[in-house]
Amino acid sequence: MSLRLYDTGTRSVRDFQPRKPGHVGVYLCGLTVQGPPHIGHLRSGVTYDVLIRWLRRTGYDVTYVRNVTDIDDKILVRGEEQGRPWWAIAYENERVLARDYAALGVLAPTYEPRATGHITQMIDLIAMLVERGHAYATPAGDVWFSVASWADYGELSHRRPEDMLSTAEPGAKRDSRDFGLWKAHKSGEPADASWTSPWGPGRPGWHIECSAMARRYLGDAFDIHGGGTDIMFPHHENELAQSRAAGLGFADYWVHNGMLNLAGTKMSKSLGNTLSVPALGEKGFRPADIRYYLTSAQYRSPLDFSETALGEAQSAWDRLSNFVHRTTEALGVESTIGGPLPPAFTAAMDDDLNTPAAVAVVHDAAREGNAALDSGDDAAAGRIGAGVRAMLDQLGLDPLDPHWDDPGDAKLTGAVDALVRIALEQRADARARKDYAAADRIRDELAHAGITVKDTPRGPVWTVD
Numbered sequence: 001m002s003l004r005l006y007d008t009g010t011r012s013v014r015d016f017q018p019r020k021p022g023h024v025g026v027y028l029c030g031l032t033v034q035g036p037p038h039i040g041h042l043r044s045g046v047t048y049d050v051l052i053r054w055l056r057r058t059g060y061d062v063t064y065v066r067n068v069t070d071i072d073d074k075i076l077v078r079g080e081e082q083g084r085p086w087w088a089i090a091y092e093n094e095r096v097l098a099r100d101y102a103a104l105g106v107l108a109p110t111y112e113p114r115a116t117g118h119i120t121q122m123i124d125l126i127a128m129l130v131e132r133g134h135a136y137a138t139p140a141g142d143v144w145f146s147v148a149s150w151a152d153y154g155e156l157s158h159r160r161p162e163d164m165l166s167t168a169e170p171g172a173k174r175d176s177r178d179f180g181l182w183k184a185h186k187s188g189e190p191a192d193a194s195w196t197s198p199w200g201p202g203r204p205g206w207h208i209e210c211s212a213m214a215r216r217y218l219g220d221a222f223d224i225h226g227g228g229t230d231i232m233f234p235h236h237e238n239e240l241a242q243s244r245a246a247g248l249g250f251a252d253y254w255v256h257n258g259m260l261n262l263a264g265t266k267m268s269k270s271l272g273n274t275l276s277v278p279a280l281g282e283k284g285f286r287p288a289d290i291r292y293y294l295t296s297a298q299y300r301s302p303l304d305f306s307e308t309a310l311g312e313a314q315s316a317w318d319r320l321s322n323f324v325h326r327t328t329e330a331l332g333v334e335s336t337i338g339g340p341l342p343p344a345f346t347a348a349m350d351d352d353l354n355t356p357a358a359v360a361v362v363h364d365a366a367r368e369g370n371a372a373l374d375s376g377d378d379a380a381a382g383r384i385g386a387g388v389r390a391m392l393d394q395l396g397l398d399p400l401d402p403h404w405d406d407p408g409d410a411k412l413t414g415a416v417d418a419l420v421r422i423a424l425e426q427r428a429d430a431r432a433r434k435d436y437a438a439a440d441r442i443r444d445e446l447a448h449a450g451i452t453v454k455d456t457p458r459g460p461v462w463t464v465d
Contacts (some may be wrong), residue, residue, distance in 0.1 A: 003350045006300060008254040009156050013352055018223050023221035024060045028212040030067040033093035034074040038275050039290060040260035044228050046291060047257040047299040049106045049414050053350050057394060065217045066109040068094055071116050071203055075249025076193055083112040086193055100277045103287040105396045105403055113213045119195045121212040122204045125246055126181045134245040141184030141200030145242050147177040153241045157233040170344055179238050180205035207238035210250035221249025229256045289314040295395050296359045321399035325368040331378060362391045
């Protein structure tokens with residue numbers, strides 16, 4: 001089976017067929033950097049990282065574009081509130097975003113354009129729309145897209161234009177459904193938040209930014225466009241309308257990830273319920289735990305956040321990590337490298353990135369591998385361990401990837417390992433002198449501390465529950 005993806009535009013799962021054999025062009029709406037990101041913002045980055053990894057594993061040459069919106073009303077408001085240059089706020093938050101993406105193992109895109117670096121391309125695209133009669137300028141210097149001029153408006157979100165509010169606004173836009181392409185500079189706004197254009201000084205609207213940047217790096221038409229379901233309307237609807245109205249093919253597939261919710265409510269800065277990677281780290285959750293949590297859920301489904309759920313993800317990740325480390329300690333790292341992907345894992349990933357099913361395959365294999373280690377079947381343990389590492393690597397979660405190394409964790413693990421080995425040596429001595437009560441007491445005390453001891457043909461092994 002080849003890759004199938006759910007296309008929001010057709011509301012169906014479709015066989016993926018790229019425009020150019022062997023090559024895939026992907027555009028992801030990145031973040032508006034008016035503030036530091038929380039893990040709700042980062043979900044789309046992790047989702048698309050899994051998709052990009054899978055496309056490349058399948059053999060495609062992928063051009064992946066993920067933009068940064070660094071000029072926006074919200075950024076200007078933050079600058080005024082903080083008494084700082086708007087561009088300083090944008091850059092500061094962009095750096096935090098890059099740090100958090102890197103912490104979660106999200107690979108860098110092929111290109112990461114900033115909106116402010118592509119004003120010329122935006123002006124050119126707006127001019128095309130004006131010339132074609134799909135946009136109009138006002139005396140004040142604003143430029144609006146005419147929704148009424150585009151009969152297919154609503155094709156992505158499946159909303160009919162006639163059902164949307166429509167009233168004339170004298171002196172401004174002709175129709176309340178029309179959206180801004182160019183915003184005239186207003187009194188009180190920073191002078192450096194304005195660029196020269198045929199319609200006067202101003203700055204671009206949010207929607208035209210992505211259309212222009214996608215065109216710049218992927219051409220007039222490309223394969224996949226994505227983002228969160230929260231921006232499907234109006235942002236993606238408006239992108240699609242203005243790009244098609246300009247005569248561009250634009251995206252063939254629209255892929256949207258579900259929102260991360262807190263107590264059933266979308267996570268947002270305004271509600272004050274944000275959770276950042278560093279804040280979760282202070283609560284004992286590692287970046288790998290967060291990535292596992294985000295990856296193990298079906299990408300299109302809403303995900304309700306709780307520390308309990310994240311704690312369960314942490315325990316699940318630890319079970320897989322413990323198996324991998326146990327296997328490599330017993331058999332050597334080289335015996336667990338380069339394993340093929342099990343057919344069940346491949347089928348799950350090809351089925352619209354069904355990561356819950358894929359992760360279930362990983363856990364089933366790890367249980368089988370632990371049983372093989374317990375029985376002394378080195379050949380089976382090595383084969384299974386290689387497969388588990390291959391699957392986890394594909395999900396960006398290989399425990400032996402140096403990215404997940406934490407010097408502090410390594411020191412703690414070494415200290416715990418040394419202490420447990422002393423206890424196990426004392427237990428072995430007790431059993432040798434047939435003092436089984438003392439041996440059982442040592443095992444029970446370790447279990448009370450969260451350490452499970454299992455006797456195997458190679459001797460006792462321990463894991464942290």
